[in-house]
Amino acid sequence: MNRLPEVETIDAGAHPVVLGAGALGTFNKRIGELDPSACFILGDENTLRHCLPELLAHVPRLRDAETIGVPVGEASKSLSVCSDIWQHLTDRAADREALLVNLGGGVVTDLGGFIAGTFKRGLHCVHVPTSLMGMVDAGIGGKTGIDLGGVKNVVGVFHDPLAVYVHVPFLKSLGKRELLNGVAEMIKHGLVRSAEHWNAVSNAPLHDLGALEPLVRRSAAIKAEVVKEDPREKGPRKLLNFGHTIGHGIEAYSWEGQQRALFHGEAIAIGMICEAWLSCRAGLLDRESNDRIAAQLLGLYKPFSLQGSEAHRIIELMRNDKKNSGGQFRFTLLTGIGSAQVDVPITAAQVREALEHYRLLVKEG
Numbered sequence: 436m437n438r439l440p441e442v443e444t445i446d447a448g449a450h451p452v453v454l455g456a457g458a459l460g461t462f463n464k465r466i467g468e469l470d471p472s473a474c475f476i477l478g479d480e481n482t483l484r485h486c487l488p489e490l491l492a493h494v495p496r497l498r499d500a501e502t503i504g505v506p507v508g509e510a511s512k513s514l515s516v517c518s519d520i521w522q523h524l525t526d527r528a529a530d531r532e533a534l535l536v537n538l539g540g541g542v543v544t545d546l547g548g549f550i551a552g553t554f555k556r557g558l559h560c561v562h563v564p565t566s567l568m569g570m571v572d573a574g575i576g577g578k579t580g581i582d583l584g585g586v587k588n589v590v591g592v593f594h595d596p597l598a599v600y601v602h603v604p605f606l607k608s609l610g611k612r613e614l615l616n617g618v619a620e621m622i623k624h625g626l627v628r629s630a631e632h633w634n635a636v637s638n639a640p641l642h643d644l645g646a647l648e649p650l651v652r653r654s655a656a657i658k659a660e661v662v663k664e665d666p667r668e669k670g671p672r673k674l675l676n677f678g679h680t681i682g683h684g685i686e687a688y689s690w691e692g693q694q695r696a697l698f699h700g701e702a703i704a705i706g707m708i709c710e711a712w713l714s715c716r717a718g719l720l721d722r723e724s725n726d727r728i729a730a731q732l733l734g735l736y737k738p739f740s741l742q743g744s745e746a747h748r749i750i751e752l753m754r755n756d757k758k759n760s761g762g763q764f765r766f767t768l769l770t771g772i773g774s775a776q777v778d779v780p781i782t783a784a785q786v787r788e789a790l791e792h793y794r795l796l797v798k799e800g
Contacts, residue, residue: 439649445656447575448663449595452655454603459493462561462600466496469597471534471559473527474500477520477547478538479507485608486538486565493602497536501527505546509690509699512546512581514590520550534559537596540566540613541573541699545588548579552594562596565605567617567647568700571624571654574599576662576672585690586755587683593667601655603648612698614641615735619678619700621650623707624657626728627674630773632657637731673777677767681786682706684753688745697739704736708796709789713781714768716788724772729796738797746790750783 442457453461466474474497478487483504491498503520505511524533537547537560544562551560564574577595580588606614618641625633632653640646658675665672686702689695697705711728714720753764764781 439652443652445652445659446663447599447659448666449577450598452575452599452601452659454601454652454655458600459490459563459602462563462598463494463496465598466494466534469534469559472530472532474534474536475503475524475527475529476500476536476538477503477505477543477550479505479511479540479543481507481608482539482543482565486605489602489605490538490563500536505543509542509582509587509696511542512588514581514583516546517550517553517581521554524550524554529554529558531555531558534561534597536561536563537574538563538565540564540569544569544574545578545580545591548577548594548596549581549591551596552579552592557594560594560596562599564599564601566609567606567614567651568620569617570601570603570606570651571617572620572658572675574601575655575658577666578668585687585752587687589755601651603644603651606644606647611642616698616700618735619703619707619732621654622731623675623677623703624654626707626711626769626772627677627767627775628657628661628773629653630771633772670777673767674775675767676777677769677775678703678707678710680706680753680756680764680766680781681709681749681789683756684749685739687752688749689739691748692745694740701736701739704732705739705793708732709786709793710766711769712792713766713785713789714770716785717768717779719776719779720769720771724769728769728772733796740797741790741794743791743794746787749790750786753786 442455445452535551537544562574564570577593580591583589621636682703689697708729711725715725766779766781767777768779769775
């Protein structure tokens with residue numbers, strides 16, 4: 436096996452993604468160059484407990500930083516939490532030369548990026564993702580967002596971090612379910628951009644961090660390449676929406692119901708099964724590829740039981756999706772494993788059929 440470089444820097448356009456054993460050392464040096472007026476570390480209860488000590492061991496320039504903690508989970512992406520953090524920064528007289536370090540998974544980077552992008556019209560921030568989801572997807576690209584009225588990421592701004600520093604050993608703190616949450620985005624990257632990557636993720640022992648690290652780097656590189664081509668999601672970046680139109684609706688629905696609330700990646704896995712089937716129905720994807728995708732995802736993720744009557748509520752939640760245009764659903768659909776087409780109009784009736792397809796797959800399985 437080829438030895439991975441100590442420090443690897445990937446160009447995501449407006450910001451670099453720095454990976455490798457020396458990534459956090461590079462961050463420490465960057466703080467010295469930046470000389471911020473103050474440093475704040477935003478994290479949730481888990482990351483401040485499990486990951487902060489390691490961060491401070493590698494980045495001693497942050498040892499005097501003040502920590503800001505939020506509860507674990509999607510509920511922290513709310514206006515009330517934002518208001519508390521804005522007030523906290525105001526009370527500390529934080530200025531635009533302050534640095535906000537977002538230490539956590541996708542919730543923390545989404546929330547922290549939004550705080551940084553809006554407080555005093557923008558202060559410096561850096562993402563240090565601690566989850567697989569954050570490392571390969573959520574932390575890269577400058578998208579920020581909070582939830583409103585059960586609709587995911589409906590309020591947000593584009594605000595690029597100064598950099599994203601990926602330290603793979605943080606993944607040791609995650610359980611299997613949290614790792615699989617991020618694997619869903621890695622699978623998506625392969626499906627829309629690289630059949631080779633899809634095959635590599637499909638065949639990897641995902642419990643082995645040594646085997647996972649090169650795949651993390653490749654997924655981060657795919658995300659960065661797409662973001663660099665289209666930083667504000669006018670064209671190619673929409674490729675990354677595959678699985679997310681239906682997936683976001685299912686995720687929001689799961690927060691309302693009696694079953695377990697789904698992690699983002701679990702909902703996106705269901706969305707990918709549904710949207711691969713829509714791709715096949717539209718004549719864009721061959722049946723064999725559709726079946727392979729469904730088999731892979733059903734093998735990795737626990738089934739989520741849906742009743743036919745629940746499709747109406749899921750579609751209702753989808754109507755507030757940011758990707759809609761002119762009152763129509765706009766989907767990214769696959770044209771093969773490793774390629775996709777954006778802005779495909781899909782009707783509510785077709786979404787209902789796709790949800791029914793998933794329901795029957797689960798029932799038969």
